Amino acid sequence: MPDAAEASIARGLHRVTIGAVAVALALYLGLAWLHQFRLAPMAGGLQSPDVHIFGYTAETLTRWIEALGRDGRIDFLRLHTFFLDLVFPPAFAFASALVAWRVGTGIGWIDRMAALRRFVLVVVAPAFYLGFDWAENFAIARMVADPMTVNAASAADASFYTVGKWIFVGLTLAVPATFLLVKRRQAGR
Numbered sequence: 206m207p208d209a210a211e212a213s214i215a216r217g218l219h220r221v222t223i224g225a226v227a228v229a230l231a232l233y234l235g236l237a238w239l240h241q242f243r244l245a246p247m248a249g250g251l252q253s254p255d256v257h258i259f260g261y262t263a264e265t266l267t268r269w270i271e272a273l274g275r276d277g278r279i280d281f282l283r284l285h286t287f288f289l290d291l292v293f294p295p296a297f298a299f300a301s302a303l304v305a306w307r308v309g310t311g312i313g314w315i316d317r318m319a320a321l322r323r324f325v326l327v328v329v330a331p332a333f334y335l336g337f338d339w340a341e342n343f344a345i346a347r348m349v350a351d352p353m354t355v356n357a358a359s360a361a362d363a364s365f366y367t368v369g370k371w372i373f374v375g376l377t378l379a380v381p382a383t384f385l386l387v388k389r390r391q392a393g394r
Contacts, residue, residue: 215310222307225300232293239284247277254345255290258371260364263357266345270352278349286346294338298331301377305331308384312391315384330380334373341366 240253249272254261273281305327309315315323344363348355 218303218307222300222303225296225303229293229296229300232289232296236285236289236293239289244273244277244281244285247274247280248272253281253285254363254367255285255341257364257367260368261360262364263355263360266348266360266363267352267355270349270355273349278352281349282346286342286349290338290342294335294342298335298377301331301334301381302327305381305384308381308388312384312387327380330373330376334370334377337366337369337373341370 240256244253245251248269251269251272254266254269257265270278306323309323309327315326318326341363344359344366348359348363
């Protein structure tokens, strides 16, 4: 009966993975909509620091915060920082780890790994992504809530977290992509 039990677990994991990906995608689309159709217009077309892959300066942050105005700052904190971008990072991290686990299944050297090693392989990048994204959110939120706190040091901290977040987004996506390439290569043998 272990084969039937394993198949049942695999089906359940597949359903959980699909659900997690759907939730993460819905939250991402909500964030994208918020950025493009609410915050960017309120900021005169300026983009949130979250999307600056290579970082930003205190001057960039100050221009964006001033352009947002009081109502935009309230919306950013309420809708973005303390709602969508608080919930999206763990949803993305969880979904990404599940996808990597599922995609890695069937690759000989991964299947032979102890469960703990395999878990570490698929969870490290998403966990670091989560930490950097939340650190970025709270560093930016502090400056949006009190624009007088924007200075070179606070902007450099927030920018560091933003760049780190994007590095770990790349690594998080690279793990399952690498697994898919390995599977494709194995299938071609």
